[in-house]
Every structure is written in C-alpha cells, then in structure tokens.
Amino acid sequence: MTYFGTPGGDGPDSPAPRVERVLVVHAHPDDETITTGGTIATLVDAGAGVTIVTCTRGELGEVIPDDLAALRGDEAALAVHREGEIAGALRELGVRDHRFLGEAGARTAGLETRAYRDSGMVWRADGVAGPTDDLHPAAFCAAEFGEIVSDLSAVVESVRPTVIVSYDDDGGYHHPDHVRANRAAVRAARLAGVPYFAIVAGADEATGAEAAALRDDESVVTMDVRPVAPRVVAALRRYRTQLEVVDLPGGAAGIRYPHGRVDRLASSESFRFVPDPDELPPRPASTSELSDMSVGGRIGTYLLAVAAGAVFGAIGTVAHQGTSSVAGAVLPTGLVVSMAMAAALLVGFRQVFRSRTIVAAVAVGLLGVTALLSQPGAGGSALVPANLAGYLWTFGPVLVAMVVLAWPFLDRGADVQRGRDKMDALPEAKGTPQT
Template sequence: MTYFGSASDARQGDARPGQPSALRAERVLFVHAHPDDETIATGGTIAALVDAGAEVTIVTCTRGELGEVMPDDLARLRGDEAALAAHREGEIAEAMRDLGVRDHRFLGDPEARTHGLPARVYRDSGMVWRSDGVAGPTPDLHGAAFCAAEFGEIVSDLQAVVESVRPTAIVSYDEDGGYHHPDHVRANRAAVRVARLAEVPFFAVVAGAEEATGAEAEALAADDSVRTVDVRASTARRLAALRRYRTQVEVVDLPRGAAGIRFPHGAVTPVGTSESFRFVPEPDSRAAGPAGASEFADMTTGGRVATTVLALAAGAVFGALGTVAHQGTVTVAGAPIWSGLVLSLVMAAALLAGMRLLFGSRVVAVAVALGLLGAAALLSQPGAGGSALVPANGPGYAWTFGPLLIAMVVIAWPSLPQRGTGHDGGSTASESASAPTASSAGTQPTAR
C-alpha cells in the first residue's frame, strides 16, 4: 500500500491513504526546519511509512542552535549555541532510531550539499513570539542563518538530496510554516521549489487538523486533496522519540490516559491519533509564496543588490553594443537595410523582457533600462572632433527613443498569472496550501 501515491496518482487525486496502489515502495522525503519538528508534526506518518516498507528520508535544515532549553539540569546549554547544536544532533539521532528512520541528513552536510561545494551549516534563524501568538522573525538575523542564505543555494542543496533518493513524494509545511516561524516558511519555499523542479508531488502538513471542528472539520473531510493517516499504532514510538527532545518539549499525562506535549512557552497540545496532509497541485515556487513573490524577492538583501548591479552592467554593455552597431546596414537588391538598428533593438527588447521574466521583478528591469539608456546617452555625445556615434538620422532617432519605449512597456506590463492559475476560478498551489482547513484549523505550536 502507499500513503502518498505515485506522481500520476497524486496529480489525478486517485491515491487514498491505506488503499493498495502501485506495487512498489514509496520513497518519501520530509523537509523540516529543526530537530524535533519531524516528530511533532509528522512522526506518526514517518513510523507508518517505515512499517509499510517505504524508504523515508528526513532532511533537517538547521540544528536549532537558538532553541530554548527547558529542564534546569541542562541549563549549561543555555546561551551556548555550539553545545546546544551538538546536543540536539544527539537528540534527533536517538529519535530517528525510535521512529525507525535510517536516512537522516542535515542540509549542508556532504550528503545534502551541492556537488563540488564544501559542507556548510545553516544556522537557526531564531524567532520571537508576536502579540498575536504566532512566531515572527528576529530583528538581528545572523549572517549564517538559514533565512540569510541565498535561496538558490538552499534549493540546490535540497535538489542534491532529491537526485540521490529520487522521492515519490515530498512533504513539508504549508505556506505559513504552521505557525510562521521564519525557518519553517523558508523550508516550505525550498521544498515546493524543488518539488516543482523534480516534478514530484508535494504535500503540505495540515496543522491543527485533528482539532478542527464544525465547518472546518466538514471541509477537511470533504477535501479530496487531504490525506489523513491513522497514527495510533505508532503512539509508543512517537512518545519515545518525543522524550528524546528534553531540551525542547516535555511529554505530560492528560486525562483519560492520553499524552500531551508541553512546549517552552507553556502551551500543551495532545499527542494526536492522526496526521493530515494536503496535496498541493502543480507546486510552483511563486504560487507557494505570498502574492507577488518572485525569484528576486526570494533573495537575501546582498543577493538583490548584486543582481541589481549585474542587471545595470548588462544593460550598459548592451547599450554600448547597440550604440556602436545601430548604424550598420546590408544591401539587398540594391537597397540598404538598417540591419544594425533592427539587431540592436531586438537585443535590447530581449534583454529587458528576459530579465523581467527571469526574476519576476520590475526592479531588475529598471536597472537594465538605466544601464542601457545611460550607456547609449553617454556614447551619443559628440567626440572631440565633432563626430557622434548617434547621428541625427532615422536610425539615430530610432535608437534614441526605441529602447526607452521598449523599457516603458516591459516595466509597465502586469505580472503574468502563475502556472496553475486560470481565469475560471481555478486555485493556485498557494491557495490550495493555505485554504481554511490548512491553516485556520489552528496553528500548531512547536519547539524551535
């Protein structure tokens, strides 16, 4: 049997948890932000997959260096990020044994790193609790933090894992990371991007699904894209794995023999009997992000600055080439053809449109336009001998105003609809991942 189905099953919505499917083992990749997240959010499903003979790989993006330390007997770890990171490495290793997982990797380690690059550590980005009860970004982000890393580097490292294990499904958080922790949100973005690139079905954890009531519970039950896994058989193993994370959580007794998880901020949630996941159709990096998200928006500040400077330089180079070449002609049937002008305008249009489409940002297009127009304006000035590269003739005027008009059109055009979005009311991957039953069913508090 399969829990997440084959790629074709998932896309067609045919797979059902617990029902026989293709006679082959699933290979499921779970992408989580910190040690303990995998057990809290998906531990029961992980154990069920292992029991069913599936190949399970867990990727943990950080070591949780900034997490709280709950018990006083481990107070020595408080404020010592290196010691806490090492301790949490031990915690997750023991938890993996309890759940039966044999393939666990930290993102950036050699087995989860782009080939040819030296190993690196993605540091915990940290978080603060906002007044509305959800997590928010810390004001002093460390340069080595997961959220400070180039998005392309994260995706490339995760792609290396995908190429290694060739998963039949990828599982991570929904678009708000369950409770808005910056590392959870970034893990979602990277996992969705990699799933799209690899054409592998992506499933988002439906946080708080078991606690949903009323209309939300009815919507969950009627949603064909939601897979709910009965995890009661693995309760003992999940509790054992949870108890390994003494720094982050405490397993407590609840009425009627139930067990709960106490988190550092004091909240207690029951250990559930089921875990739910929503299939996100045609996962797309932009559709998975907020409205208006783009390749450029996914970059760090340094990456955006570098991209803008490179775009400015590329525009200047093309502007210089066009200024030099636009007066060129070829003779066809005795008539001169302004081939240089045509080629120069086509090059300018291709650069402007290509950069706008590639990065999905008007900022990049504006930088290209400034470089192109600036170079053309500079080189059009008469030289010491009075000669000019842009004479007052037809091609000269066309080259003077043509790139400006092209730039105005490219910068002004609206953002194109994302893949999977139509004008018939169809939902995007983002909307599917963030429908009421995914996030409004209740945020899932967790340790860091």
C-alpha cells in the first residue's frame, strides 16, 4: 500500500509495486511526533521504509519539570538528554532509521561530521515566532545553505526515497529552523526529482469551508491516525522536557506546551503535494506579469518603465560621442556602449514583463529624452551633433525598439535547458499524489 503516491506499476503487466520510502525532515526532537507522529507510525505499520532526519538537537528548548531543572541553561547536557528523548519516542513509533543532520549517514562524503546547533527563536508582538538577535555561529540558520542541502542530499542518495515530507514554506509557525528545514528539504527534493509534500498545519482543526476545501483538494493526502493514537501518546510522553500529555474531557489526550497552550491530539494529519515549478505547464505567451498586478501596480510599473527609459536615454545621449584609440584606430566605444544599454533595457523589460506595452513605455522614455536633448542649446551647441554617431544614436534606438516590439515572446518553457542537477536511477520517485 502506498499513501503519498504510486511508486510502482499500475496495470497487470507493470512491475510489482515498490515499497514506499518516506524521508521525513524535522528541525528539532519532538517536532516529528507532534506534527507527523501518527503518519510515521501508520507508514511503519504498512511496511513502508521511514527515515527521520532531525536537523538540530534542540539545545535551546525549555525544560518544564523541576526534577530536570539541572538541564536548564546547560545546552550541552540538554542536547544529550534530548537525543535520548527522541530515541525513545521513535522506538514507540517503530522507526529504525533516524539520523541527525551533519552526523554519519547525513553528512557530505569527505567532510568531518558536525552538529547543527538550535538557532533559537523569540515570540514577536504579533504572536508569531521570529529569529533571535544573537545567532550562534554554529547555529543551523548560520550554516551555509549549500552545506545543509549537500548533507541532506547525502541522505536522499542513501535512502532513495519515493517522497520527502517536511514543513510548508512558513515552517508551520515561522520558527527560523523550521523555515530553513523547509528550504533545504525542498531544494534536496528538486535536485533529486523526488515528490515533496508539505505538512498542512492545523488541518485537523479545520471546519466548515476550510475543511471542505481540504477534502476536495486532490493535492492533499490525509491520514487517519486514530488507530495509532496510543503509540503517539507514548512517544509524546518521552519528551518530558518539552511538553506534558494531559487528559481532556471525553477521554481525549492533549499536549500542554511550556507557554501554557493545550492542543488536542490530532485524529488526522494532512500533507499537500508541492509541485516543482519547473514541471508546471509553461505560462501562455499572451500572459503578462502585469495581469497579476493591481491597477495601481500597473500604473507604477509603467511610470517606472518610462523613467528607466529616460535615464538610459540621457546617459546614452551624453556618452554616445565618446571614442577610444587602439593601435592608432579611433573606435566609437561611446556609441557601442550606449546602443548596447538601450537594447538590453528594451529586451530585459520585454522578457521580464512579457508585454509589448511595457516596452513601448520604455521606448517613450528613451526616445523622448533623446529627442529633447538633441535640440540645440541657447548657445547653438547640441549633445547630438550631425555626424555619423549622432545619426546612429538618433535612429538606432528606434529600430531596436521596433524589433523588440515585433519579435515573438522568447519561450521560457520546456525547450530551455534548465541544467538542474538530478540523481540517477530514480524513476520510481515520480509518483503522483493520491488521496
């Protein structure tokens, strides 16, 4: 049975379905049980291969019970203690493959092992988590992003997962380590060509239209985790430093956090398939970036285009007569540079906004300022004299603008070589999401 896709064949003549292999990436010990514990246990029971990667040891986590007060303020001791907590929790869930990022099995070949330190967080005034002001040099968020992705890619190469699961783009509640884990997991998934599923925070509490939207969303996979609830509760009880399991009315279990909030244990866990932008259908050629803007945004963009054209026109008008001497030959370097600038500006706006009208606005600014500055001054002098360079600068940008306006849109679709770094032999990783 597969939950996140179809990594094997579909018909009677297809190869036998391969075992689903799920790589779950989390930031700290206890995150895996709180947000995905039921799914992990369900997958294990179904015979799937499950690998958990934890990015830090949660050295900056709070310590709730007084009998463990000695761990408060002792980051090294708390790190060791939390290693024991997650080991016990994963035993309850049935996981046999757990790796700390940077350690053996989750480190780039040839590099010495390292520990990524908890980056910490602060609660902002709006109730959202944010970064601290004193980030430790060894913190997860201070590490080179490429190093993190490389270490995670080493796990992907070892495990050959059929799916990677981690946070959504805001990390669930904006904790810096969660957000960084999302970025790294998405990048590793894209490099390997493995489907990526993001945890849908709060899905179990959704009601009304929100719940209906989740049910109707074909990209969302929802797990009924009630059958494994006792094991999830047992796993949660292992995290005595971080949380407390409490009994709620009606026989339900809840989780009390250090700041006092109590959440009911989820009866389901949901995950949304996040498609690779490079594999989405290309945007129709007639579609412009301007179509996504408000009226005010469009007006501002047109004004910016005119202003940019005017600036480039002024620079080109002043500089187009410049020359340089090479081996006795006089070269019109000013004209060449001015024409190149004008062409780059027009083509750039065309490609970015995919709109002929925006190019026309650039041309208005460029040609208007050029024409204005071409007029003789009070003393009879002119910035654009009647010589070859002057004529070329007067009419050259006009011709360039006409060509850019008439030329078809340059396709950014499937025919462009994207140069993405893919892993070999992962055809089974192209599963499609199922509900």
